[in-house]
Amino acid sequence: MSAKGWKDIPIGGMIDKAGSAKEYKTGAWRAFKPVIDKKKCINCLQCWIYCPDSSIIVKDQKMEGFDYDHCKGCGICASICPAKCIKMEQEQA
Amino acid sequence: MNKKIIPLTGDQAVAEAMRQIEPDVVAAYPITPQTEIVMTFSQFVADGRVKTEMIPVESEHSAMSACVGSAAAGARTMTATSANGLALMWEIVYIAASMRLPIVMPVVNRALSGPINIHCDHSDTMGARDSGWIQIYAESGREAYEHAILAVRIAEHSGINLPVMVCQDGFITSHSVEGVELFDDAAVKKFIGEYKPNMTTLLDVDNPVTYGPIDLQDFYFEHKRQQTEAMKNAIDIIPGIMNEFNKAFSRDLKIVEEYMMDDAEASIVVFSSTAGTAKFVVDSLRAKGVKAGLVRPCLFRPFPKEYIIKALSKVKIAAVLDRADSFSGCGGPVFSEIRSAMYEAKQKPELINYIFGLGGRDIFPNDIEAVYKDMSGILKTGKISNRVNYIGVRE
Numbered sequence: 453m454s455a456k457g458w459k460d461i462p463i464g465g466m467i468d469k470a471g472s473a474k475e476y477k478t479g480a481w482r483a484f485k486p487v488i489d490k491k492k493c494i495n496c497l498q499c500w501i502y503c504p505d506s507s508i509i510v511k512d513q514k515m516e517g518f519d520y521d522h523c524k525g526c527g528i529c530a531s532i533c534p535a536k537c538i539k540m541e542q543e544q545a
Numbered sequence: 546m547n548k549k550i551i552p553l554t555g556d557q558a559v560a561e562a563m564r565q566i567e568p569d570v571v572a573a574y575p576i577t578p579q580t581e582i583v584m585t586f587s588q589f590v591a592d593g594r595v596k597t598e599m600i601p602v603e604s605e606h607s608a609m610s611a612c613v614g615s616a617a618a619g620a621r622t623m624t625a626t627s628a629n630g631l632a633l634m635w636e637i638v639y640i641a642a643s644m645r646l647p648i649v650m651p652v653v654n655r656a657l658s659g660p661i662n663i664h665c666d667h668s669d670t671m672g673a674r675d676s677g678w679i680q681i682y683a684e685s686g687r688e689a690y691e692h693a694i695l696a697v698r699i700a701e702h703s704g705i706n707l708p709v710m711v712c713q714d715g716f717i718t719s720h721s722v723e724g725v726e727l728f729d730d731a732a733v734k735k736f737i738g739e740y741k742p743n744m745t746t747l748l749d750v751d752n753p754v755t756y757g758p759i760d761l762q763d764f765y766f767e768h769k770r771q772q773t774e775a776m777k778n779a780i781d782i783i784p785g786i787m788n789e790f791n792k793a794f795s796r797d798l799k800i801v802e803e804y805m806m807d808d809a810e811a812s813i814v815v816f817s818s819t820a821g822t823a824k825f826v827v828d829s830l831r832a833k834g835v836k837a838g839l840v841r842p843c844l845f846r847p848f849p850k851e852y853i854i855k856a857l858s859k860v861k862i863a864a865v866l867d868r869a870d871s872f873s874g875c876g877g878p879v880f881s882e883i884r885s886a887m888y889e890a891k892q893k894p895e896l897i898n899y900i901f902g903l904g905g906r907d908i909f910p911n912d913i914e915a916v917y918k919d920m921s922g923i924l925k926t927g928k929i930s931n932r933v934n935y936i937g938v939r940e
Contacts, residue, residue: 458767463706464645465768467755468745
């Protein structure tokens with residue numbers, strides 16, 4: 453996220469608009485990122501059900517990939533995937 | 546303006562200030578020796594003399610929490626406390642400052658337990674010195690009344706936006722009756738003006754905002770940096786507000802009072818009511834030809850560094866009297882900060898420290914005279930036997 457300096461943000465930790473949680477990109481928290489092998493994926497969407505960060509992108513009832521801006525790399529999707537097609541790879545610093 | 550001097554205790558005087566300020570909300574819990582402030586003010590509310598929404602809560606933690614909610618909603622908010630009450634507010638005290646809410650809180654200084662004690666020392670507010678609140682200390686009940694009115698303007702200034710503690714000495718001034726000149730109600734209202742919050746408030750439904758969100762590694766530091774800046778602004782802005790106050794009410798409030806300092810060789814530095822006793826001693830020593838002086842800081846946060854350097858550069862030696870011990874083994878909190886400030890001074894006086902008055906132990910003119918005598922001895926011999934000393938404790 454574009455980090456502003458102390459002169460450019462509202463004082464007191466106040467957030468001056470509603471519905472801004474989406475703009476808070478938690479992707480930077482990741483140590484490991486999920487990577488999918490679409491050849492093996494059976495589109496069961498278990499990952500979508502279990503993902504605690506709504507970071508599984510689904511289009512036309514198919515698993516399309518990850519929202520890396522918000523995925524915190526918890527690895528739940530990789531662990532529950534029945535087709536074992538999601539691998540957790542170390543983030544490059 | 547009509548001069549109206551009436552006999553009031555320091556607590557009643559502060560309650561009168563609160564009546565004239567007429568905050569939108571007061572949430573408070575009684576604790577000795579502050580009780581009389583809120584008790585008297587509650588009477589004003591019950592008698593319909595103010596329109597304030599009074600919230601009688603079940604603890605100080607709730608009092609400060611209600612104040613935070615009320616101030617965030619955009620209401621002019623006050624509370625009052627002492628010692629263990631302040632201790633129970635602790636976590637919310639920091640939150641009030643970091644959320645930049647201009648709450649004004651009279652604090653009647655009292656020793657923190659234990660063992661349990663209800664009398665005056667400064668351990669309560671000295672403990673809160675790093676909480677981000679502005680702190681003003683009054684010598685008399687009358688001054689506490691004036692500081693309370695002044696504090697509203699300081700807290701609500703757009704360049705500051707910080708909460709303020711208005712401190713006075715428990716029992717010594719809070720329960721002693723003195724002649725207090727009350728200002729005209731209308732003049733006080735005019736001086737503080739109508740409250741216009743500097744931040745978007747919770748009740749502004751057209752501009753929804755969030756107060757108190759989680760603030761992690763990415764922005765917390767920036768918010769703390771803003772708080773420091775506000776304190777730095779405060780030291781520049783407060784003199785202007787004080788001058789305006791002094792003009793409006795023909796008074797002479799100061800950030801750091803210098804008493805007989807022009808040609809002084811030895812000076813005491815002390816906060817609050819003890820300065821009154823010390824002035825009496827300075828007068829009697831001056832009559833004997835001793836060049837004694839006194840420095841009384843009214844502000845402790847923000848720390849008035851330049852004022853302290855200016856005052857103490859005049860003397861060869863100064864004794865800092867601390868009404869609290871920091872248990873560092875190296876002296877009290879005021880001593881540590883004054884010594885640190887003087888490190889940058891070109892003219893450095895010798896500095897010694899006296900811890901006194903803990904738990905309300907009285908300090909008498911002859912105790913203070915002994916301090917000046919110690920300083921004369923050090924000036925003569927150049928020898929300091931103890932950097933940190935104690936007044937009035939039995940060996």
